Amino acid sequence: MTATNLRAVTTAPAPARWIGRVLVIAVLAFFSVFFVLPLAWLLLAPTKSQTQLNGLNGELPFSFGSFGQLAENWNGLVTFQNGIIWTWLGNSVLYSGVALVLTILVTIPAGYALAMTTFKGRRLVLITTLMVMLIPNTALALPIFLELTRVRLIGTPLAVILPFAFFPFGVYLAYIYFSTTMSRDLLDAARIDGAGEWRVFTKIAMPLATPVIALVGFFNFVGNWNNYFLPFITQPGSRKMPVQVGLTELLSNTPTFNPTNVASLTISLPQLALATLISVAPVLIVFLFSQRFLVTGLTAGATKE
């Protein structure tokens, strides 16, 4: 049967098909608005003053303020507590960055070892990895805190970096990747040619692993940057916070959401909106650059098999 024939068999009566299409478009439109509208508003909010944002003079919610106002909000934000937002961003970069490097260094060889070698207890390690991977990281935050208190690491950057670098999902991804894309025969061939284990890993496995390194890095970075609970409890003192925790510190300095002690508070709502935007900017940029691989469902392919 040819393709045209098929279509002839399958097409529903015209009105039904038409209704179906309208429904599909309506559903897509509704949810696109739901997902995008808040973002659009957030992009516009920092260009307004507090009164403009309140719409007291009849400003529409989705109107553009002015660049002058944007600059003013920016200045207000970066001078808040002598530019502490930069400290927070720096902390975020430090914590997520070092953790990212560590994660790659640990997960890729671990996945490789699990996939390419057989050793005693391998199955146990695999199952443990899977189990811990499925446990949400907030569940481990307090136990980790308690443990780190005992070893007196609380307040040091290590208290965030080490748990951040703990990423069983990455091990799992690397394991799946190596076990599906690389054959042991290939490695054996290299060994017969006289390459040592280290050489086999660095010269053959690593170059082939670029996609999975990117994938692991992506998930690790995004997850860690946005992690709240763990740095919140392990980094006391506002100079050590990453920006996600810093945001809530700003929030407590915003009069609207803190009506009692207005006098000493200095963050306006548009500034808070700007800070929210800045805090996720790095992740947003990563998203935009990885748009293609995100949308094709490659992520699904990777987590699936």
Place this chain on the structure above:
Amino acid sequence: MLLLLAFGIGPMLFALYLSFTKGGAFVGFDNFVKVFGDFRFFPAVQHVALFVGIWLVTLIVLVVVLALVVHAVRSRWLSATSRFLFYIPGAFAGSASVLLWLFLLDPSVSPIAVLLEQFGFSSFIQTVAQDNLPVIFTIIAFWAGAGGWIIIMYGALNTISQDVMEAARIDGAGPLKTAWYIQIPLMRKWIVYMAIVSLAAGSQLFVEPRVLSQASRGVVPKDYSLNQLAYQFAFGTQSDYNGSAAISILLLIVATGLAAVFVFRGGLFDRD
């Protein structure tokens, strides 16, 4: 492996140790009894259970429907664009998403103030009244998290072979029947995976109530969820690490149990 031990197994064992001791002495289930007896414990369990229930149903129904719709769209451009738009809010996971929704829920600045007033909310405090919280948390979590799941489901739909789909079409199944009898059953593993991960994650509710509690000056209580309560135990006036560990262990048992069900019964990850 070392990290797995240090930050996966280690904390669990240590919390387990703490939860059964007090000042270094073994006290059996005392910490658990104390936690159970705490007047804040059962309300917190109820809050979390209610939220998780509402959230799971919403998440599963909407994600499956949206994935099917996005998959059914003929125009590749439209399909790819909507997937990307759905996914973008994922960048805001964590406190940023809650902050953004603070704005949206405050009628004085919200772009959807008209909508809020339709429901009779004219001030922020009214919007975040306790009865509304499960729904609010659901909306926030769905907004930030659904896109990723939609993409995963979409990927799963792509793996269904064309032959099967074509056979269904020849047999005269419309898109609805195909979805119900073929696509959804074939997606089942993924739906179960999503449900388990989300159930485990939902029971850990922390950022959302914590930020809302801060912003609403106590209208949203400090101990709304279990993790908040555990936090209160450790950092509040009591500074009771053992009690905190006991709650953590309870939550961990739930999470680990769910994970175990999935790893051993799901078969999804069985490759050996």
